[in-house]
Amino acid sequence: MSFLNRIRLAFAGTFQADVSTVNNDVRHFDNATFKSSFQELPEDNSANGWWNPMGSGAFRLLDCRVTGVWYDDGSFTDDPTKDPVVGMLIGGSNDRTSGKMVDLDPQYQVVTMLWGLDVRLTDDEGATSFRGRYQPNAMRDGWPYRNLNAKGDAASSATFQSVLEGVSWDEGSAKTSRFLRELRATTTGDRLSIRMATFGFCDKPSDARYTLGTVVGSIGPYLPGEPSSFVLGRRFTPAANPFMSWNGITFFSGLVDEKSGTLFLDLSNALPIVDEMGSPHDIGRLSVGILRDPTLPEKTAVSPDTFEELVEIPYREAGEKGQAPWVSRTGGVFAVTLTPDQVALIKDHPIALVSRGPVTPGAPGVGPESCLDVVAMRESEGGLLVCAEPEVHRIDGAGETSATLYAARYGAPLGGAALQLTQSGRVQAQQVAPGDDPNAPTAEIPDYGWPEDALSFSSSVETSPEGKAELRITTRPPGNPRKYLDGQIYVITYQCSGQTKAVFPFFEAIALHVRDAFEVPADPTWSDIEPIFTQYANLYPLMSKRIVNLSSPSDVKLHASILKLAFSLPITDPNYMPVTRDLSEPKRQMIVKWLEKVERGGDAVLDAAAGAQPAAPARAQARAQVKAQAKARDAAQAEAGASTTGGSRPRFPGKFTSTTGGSRLK
Structure with missing residues (x-):
């Protein structure tokens, strides 16, 4: 059941993405036309090296606190006197450098991955209750318009779901924490499931939050056979807009645990917000329920005959004065207990969110201006979910890779499903670039996705009774079609036979970087x-x-x-x-x-x-040079600020003040 489990913790705080933006522009990869100004911050109308040319690539969790824990019996506490895990820190390693945030390619920046990230649960003195290594997986459900009062990176959000591998535990912690005892007893294979939602990022060098953003997360047990990077459960999709429904809700996932009779919804990245802290945009009363009429589309009025309401979702709750938004206190996970009859009904009927809104003009019995309880977002047609893992592949020349395709209907594995695979084809001069720039790079922007015959794979596969199918992909060297860039980017989309592309997020696909053939010289120089x-x-x-x-x-x-x-x-x-x-x-x-x-x-x-x-240089000269370089680095780091969480020293804006060891996120 992944992190959507009765046994889970929620955390919230700050993340740092100190990425280098020089490599955001594909033309900067051309050595022949590269200018020194491309390593500088923007000036006047020149983008130069974009907003963070001196970035280190580091990704860090900063001042992230556990805001609450849930137990196997469905109970909850946010009181540290009842469970000491509440208020503890979720952070990185104390003896290794930071993790790294990496795009697949300058022309395909939508499958960002985290590499080498350790995740620890510690108290304020640094004592570790558990730690594990985050398995690299691509982000999903990128949403460019979540913050209604921002633009660009500041408006965007995404989810990072994966597993923590090689988890080690402190034996003493379980003696004082009921939550840790239950979590350790439930998870399998020295793994835990983790999901982080990131938003509110600041890319303005003059701002105190430069390179920082807000993160909310959930950690729960890992169970055998689960995908690591997505929820194999119920999938909610907007009807037509490529990113969101009529009232601003985007793609999200849910899960029904029949054993406990619990419906879980992951709304961490689903609802629009109005600021960098995740304060919700008020879209009115929002409830979740079951569509008795499975044919009802989005923006259609519901009645007691067609919709069985379960409960209102308290997404607008702000709690006491100064308390964090609902999404931070809960990690964005909402759960409701079902009756046995509801568990039976939900097996083959779609779940929907309902809010007050205008009915689609022409609906029977209502005028075009009527405002009723209508479907705000619902499960995909037929309850279908198709997803692939891994999403990203790096292949050297002539090689082979494989991805597992999963299919489910209303959360249950769908055997015998015919899945169709399509290569996206040639994409011309793809470049995310600022507007008019008098100092723009002069290198030609290459096309990607060609030559198409560099990939070979079946155009259709059928799922096993377990709802899985293996897609094998063979490659040949693409022949350096992008000249100053090694290899080529390819994209394969997938869907169940009869499905429409509208049920998939814009970049839900298998992405491959196929590198050029290369032979190691006998005596390289x-x-x-x-x-x-x-x-x-x-x-x-x-x-x-x-x-x-x-x-x-x-x-x-x-x-x-x-x-x-x-x-x-x-x-x-x-x-x-x-x-x-x-x-x-x-x-x-x-x-x-x-x-x-x-x-x-x-x-x-x-x-x-x-x-x-x-x-x-002479030995003494060499030592002097190394010392001088170390001194310069230390001075630069000291000027930028130092981490108070141990381990590597992040490059913070001068106005940033860490709250580690101080006030807790309420």
Whole structure:
């Protein structure tokens, strides 16, 4: 049942996404036309390096507090005197660097993933109750218009659902916390389920919340056979708008637990808000119930004969003065207990949200201006849900990968379903770019999605009795169609036979980065390495200006050992290089092979490339240079601020004040 379980905790607080925005513009990947101004903040009408060129790629959870816990019997507490977990911190590692937020590609930035993120439950003194490593999964249900009083990134929201792997527990904590005892007894395989919803992000360098946003989350048990990145349950979809219903509700998921007779709705990313804290936009009374007439569409009036109301959803509750919005206090999860008759009815009837609103003109018996209780959002037609996992694939040249497709009807596995697969095809000059820019990059914007014959897969598959089907995809090298970018991006959409695309979020698809073929040279030289390193030096000025300049032969030689370590780490490690995760395995092997050669003493091409720069500096000079660089980094970090949660030191805006150890989120 994933995090939609009677046993769950809710948390809320702040996240930091210190992403580098130089690589948001695909044209910045062209070494031949790259300008130094692309590493600077916007100025006048020039976008330059966009809003955060000095970003580190870090993703952090900051001052996130447990706001409440639910038990297996359905009871709840937000009182820390009744369960010490309430008020504890949900944060990152205290002995590793931060996690990293990574897009698949500059031309496909809608499947962002978190890599190397540790998640811990701790008290204010840092004692850990449990910890686990967040399994990288792509964000889902991206919504660009959630905050009605903002635009761009500030208006957007999304969900990150995954599992925490390798979970370890503190034996003593369970003795004092009923919640931890029940959670540990219920979960399986050293895993926990987690979902985070992010919104209210600030991308203005002059703002005190620069690179910060609001996060609400839920953590619950993981049960065998569950998908890790989505809820295999009930799916709610807007009727026509690609992002939201007539009154502003977007895609969300629910689940019915027949054993406990509980309906869960994940509304963490579903309802419109009016500020960065998640204060709700008032869309009137909102209730949930069962459509006795399964044919009723959105914006149609309901009656006791056609709709069985269960309960009103208290999404507008603000509680006592100064208390956080409902979405923060609950993690956005709403649960209601069903009667046995309702459990039976809901097995083959759609669930719907109902609110006061105008009826669709022409509805029988009402005038065009009538305002009644109408369907605000309902389950997809026939209760169908189709989803794929994993959503993102990285493949080197000629290779093979597979994805599992799941199909369900009203939350139950749907066997024998015919699923159709379609390749999206060529997309011309796709680029998310500001408007008129006198200093715009001059590189040609490439097309993606071609050549289409680089992919081979079946156009249809049938689900097993368990509602699953395996899609096998084989690839061939695309032949460098994007020139200055390695490989090509491909997209495969899926649907049940007869379904419409309208029931899927705009970017619900399988995305692949198929890299170009490459053969590791027998004796790689700086000439082989330079184009790759120069590109990363351009795209990550934080590294090239403050740590190691990858475009400088002498600087690379000085730091060869630490670079070799970073390029030798597993892709899931937070210190993996490159942070973009877009380097093919053969090219990574070439870089490591070359760095090992440099460690042994040499590369004549490297020394020649250094030109007038000193060859290998004397030992004392080398030590002095390293110390000077470390001093400069420390000074920069001290100026930016330091984390109070342990571990890596985040780059905060000067006005940001941590509340860790201070006041709790009410």
